[in-house]
Amino acid sequence: MGHKIATTDMIIIGTGPVGLFAVFEAGLLGLKCHLIDNLDRAGGQCIELYPEKPIYDIPSRPAVTGQELVDDLMQQASPFDPTFHLSQQAESLKKLDNGHWRVTTTREHVIDAPIVVVAAGAGSFVAKKPPYKKLAEFEEKSIDYAVHKMEKYKGKNLVIVGGGDSALDWAVNLAPIAGRITLVHRREEFRGAYDTAQQMLALAAKGILDVEYGNVTDLVGVDGQLANVEITTLKGEVLNVACDYMLPFMGLKVKLGPIAEWGLNLDRKNVEVNPETFETTQEGIYAIGDVCIYPSKIKLILTGFYEAAVMVRAAFKYAFPDRKMAGGYTTTNTVIQERLGVADK
Numbered sequence: 510m511g512h513k514i515a516t517t518d519m520i521i522i523g524t525g526p527v528g529l530f531a532v533f534e535a536g537l538l539g540l541k542c543h544l545i546d547n548l549d550r551a552g553g554q555c556i557e558l559y560p561e562k563p564i565y566d567i568p569s570r571p572a573v574t575g576q577e578l579v580d581d582l583m584q585q586a587s588p589f590d591p592t593f594h595l596s597q598q599a600e601s602l603k604k605l606d607n608g609h610w611r612v613t614t615t616r617e618h619v620i621d622a623p624i625v626v627v628a629a630g631a632g633s634f635v636a637k638k639p640p641y642k643k644l645a646e647f648e649e650k651s652i653d654y655a656v657h658k659m660e661k662y663k664g665k666n667l668v669i670v671g672g673g674d675s676a677l678d679w680a681v682n683l684a685p686i687a688g689r690i691t692l693v694h695r696r697e698e699f700r701g702a703y704d705t706a707q708q709m710l711a712l713a714a715k716g717i718l719d720v721e722y723g724n725v726t727d728l729v730g731v732d733g734q735l736a737n738v739e740i741t742t743l744k745g746e747v748l749n750v751a752c753d754y755m756l757p758f759m760g761l762k763v764k765l766g767p768i769a770e771w772g773l774n775l776d777r778k779n780v781e782v783n784p785e786t787f788e789t790t791q792e793g794i795y796a797i798g799d800v801c802i803y804p805s806k807i808k809l810i811l812t813g814f815y816e817a818a819v820m821v822r823a824a825f826k827y828a829f830p831d832r833k834m835a836g837g838y839t840t841t842n843t844v845i846q847e848r849l850g851v852a853d854k
């Protein structure tokens with residue numbers, strides 16, 4: 510494969526609130542983590558589905574929005590310097606001769622560790638695909654469902670499809686570097702944030718980008734490379750717009766994805782665990798948060814936090830039986846405080 514292999518103590522699949530809190534709990538025990546998520550930012554459902562909505566049942570937080578909770582979890586995990594592999598799916602899992610696990614991502618990052626934690630929620634958020642007839646013909650070379658590097662679009666003609674936050678954000682953010690941007694939306698109201706919609710419309714008013722209300726009705730190009738996109742507007746006009754890359758942002762759906770093929774016991778889309786350890790049927794593989802199931806399971810953030818705390822201790826004992834585990838409280842244990850970088854405070 511020729512790719513560098515990273516080694517760590519714990520590979521966490523999913524950067525939802527529960528995966529993030531597991532980094533903190535693991536860090537208290539001196540364990541290092543690599544995290545994988547196929548979204549381009551951490552936060553799972555809190556960020557993707559309700560960033561602005563208040564959550565009322567996090568202990569000691571009378572009200573905290575999805576975004577604030579994730580920002581605080583990131584800050585809480587930061588002393589332990591986790592490594593994030595974002596915009597990629599954990600694709601394959603293999604047991605190595607030394608008993609460790611190897612996870613390979615869809616961007617061919619290879620990570621080895623004695624402990625794998627599946628904190629995959631309801632599964633990976635994957636882009637909904639538009640229903641264009643010739644989609645498959647152009648998908649590989651000319652259609653992107655996420656922006657990995659903005660540089661790729663420098664000077665290029667882009668057709669962005671959608672009216673939600675991603676479509677609006679990328680229209681605004683790519684406007685200074687792209688060639689020409691055409692935003693296509695099927696109606697004149699936008700689902701995304703009001704402020705971003707206003708910014709986008711201001712750019713359109715200045716002639717920096719084009720907005721067309723209507724639908725994409727044909728894709729034209731050669732050998733998988735788009736040249737033009739045909740748009741039929743709500744008024745019935747047919748436009749042909751030059752296009753190097755099309756970026757459809759039509760929302761996300763959730764799929765358990767490759768984890769379903771990993772030989773773990775599944776009960777519908779949930780991974781069965783032993784509630785004393787959160788270990789799955791495979792040694793060294795644990796599951797916490799919304800993805801795991803056991804008789805008294807409640808799918809809430811607070812239960813996921815508890816599961817993370819129990820799981821890291823069980824996983825530590827399994828993977829490092831000869832190491833002494835730092836026990837006690839964060840308020841009084843000096844080893845833990847050194848790890849947190851607050852020893853003299």
Ligand SMILES: Cc1cc2nc3c(=O)[nH]c(=O)nc-3n(C[C@H](O)[C@H](O)[C@H](O)COP(=O)(O)OP(=O)(O)OC[C@H]3O[C@@H](n4cnc5c(N)ncnc54)[C@H](O)[C@@H]3O)c2cc1C
Pocket residue numbers: 522523524525526527528545546547548552553554555558559563564565566597598599600628629630631632633634765766767768797798799800808809810811813
């Ligand atoms: C509208 C709404 C309101 C809610 N309100 C509350 C509330 O008030 N209180 C409360 O406690 N809970 C609430 N919840 C539920 C709460 O959001 C979930 O319990 C919580 O997000 C579960 O966290 P998690 O970390 O287990 O999973 P998630 O937040 O689902 O994160 C899982 C992450 O794993 C990633 N992933 C999955 N598979 C892979 C893979 N193979 N490769 C790479 N990445 C992968 C996904 O992309 C995702 O980012 C609400 C949920 C919704 C939808």
